[in-house]
Amino acid sequence: MNTDPLMARARLLWESLAGVPVSFASAGGPTVVTAPASALAPPGWVGTVLLGDAAIVTAPTDDVAHAVRRALAGVPTPSFTDPGAVAGAWPVAEVLGPATLAYLSAGDFAPSRPGSVEVDRLPAGHGDLLRLLASVSEEDAGECGLDEITSPVFVVRHGDAVVAAAGYRDWPGDTAHLCVLTAPHVRGRGLARQVASAATAQALAAGRLPQWRARPAASRSVARALGFRELGSQLSARGAQSPTIS
Template identity: 85%
Template sequence: MESDPLMARARSLWESLAGVPVSFASAGGPTVVTAPASALAPPGWVGIVLLGDSALATAPTDDVARTVRRALTGLPAPSLTRPGEVARVWPVTEVLGPATLAYLSADDFHPASPGSAEADRLPADHGDLLRLLASVSEEDAGECGLDEITSPAFVVRDGAAVVAAAGYGDWPGDTAHLCVLTAPRVRGRGLARQVASAATAHALAAGRLPQWRARPAASRRVAGALGFRESGSQLSVRGTQSPTIS
């Protein structure tokens, strides 16, 4: 039985996102299942989620699931979301990630100190928020996920322009998936922490489990400053049918 309530909620979330009845493996390699509608990865990809020392993987077909199961069984748990280690046992052709997964309990939350500019609240579809998204690179816009939030947006302005914003999307299991974006010209001023703190407080007040998924080190530092605990990682891959024979 999972003794860590935060980890138990996180695993329950990703089990539900698999789209088929499944549980994280307790030992002996990842649980690998066929799940064409899995939300662990894009359609047609293999999704691998590692939480603590247990992993879950979904594959689009039975053949791919068998291949992935043979390839990944025997890999140490930390290697399961490392692209180089996976590619060593299974010829990988495309990779997304890995992204770190972090979660927060109300007791561990460290709100940001009030800054020189308080975070305002805007509707998720407000034009000023859309203009911030349009002002950054396609990579930054895709990474932040701000266009998918269902909560209000918490923003900081520089003059009339929104230069930092955060909110969250409603995920299963009362999970709040945090999304944060800061304009490049004002990064390094603590604005990401300020708006993320407001969005996180809103999620906790609603009884939700805040989740932070990130690849950039700067984003992970913001999460850590707020009290998020890194609990695992997520990797999506596509590869050939046959595992590499060592």
């Protein structure tokens, strides 16, 4: 039985997002449930969250749940969020992820040291943030999630323009889902760590559990530098014969 408080809190979060009663079990393969309203994946998709040595999987219908349960029976637990392993066991038309899931305990927080840049605080939805979002690719803007934050946004400017920003969106279970973006032309200068540190400090001060979900290696590196621990991963998959529900 896993007694890590951080792991326990992360698992409770994702169990609540499944939309139906479900729990992580450390033996016997993944726990697969039918959950049409699951927040683990887009509507009509299969969502898998692996945390530690256990996983939960939500499927849109009983038939899909049965097929996935049977397919994953032969897949090793660490590979439940490996797109290649999943596609090799179950016909998949499209995948999102995998994304690494990392969490932070207050005692492990390693705030960024003050640098040569000043971090300002703006309200969510501020025009300067929207201009930063409009200046990057559609993929970067969608990946960062800064258009959905509920916290203030912490920014660094170059001249009058915001070139780095971070904030968080309130999730269930007093979770703060961190969102970070740096303009391409200033990446690699430590700006993401500066703004993310300020946003993380705000989340901890509010008594929230900071969550960092990322795919790019650079983003994961920033999270680790701040003290986040990678506890697992998430994968969404649409079956070859499971049409997306709009």
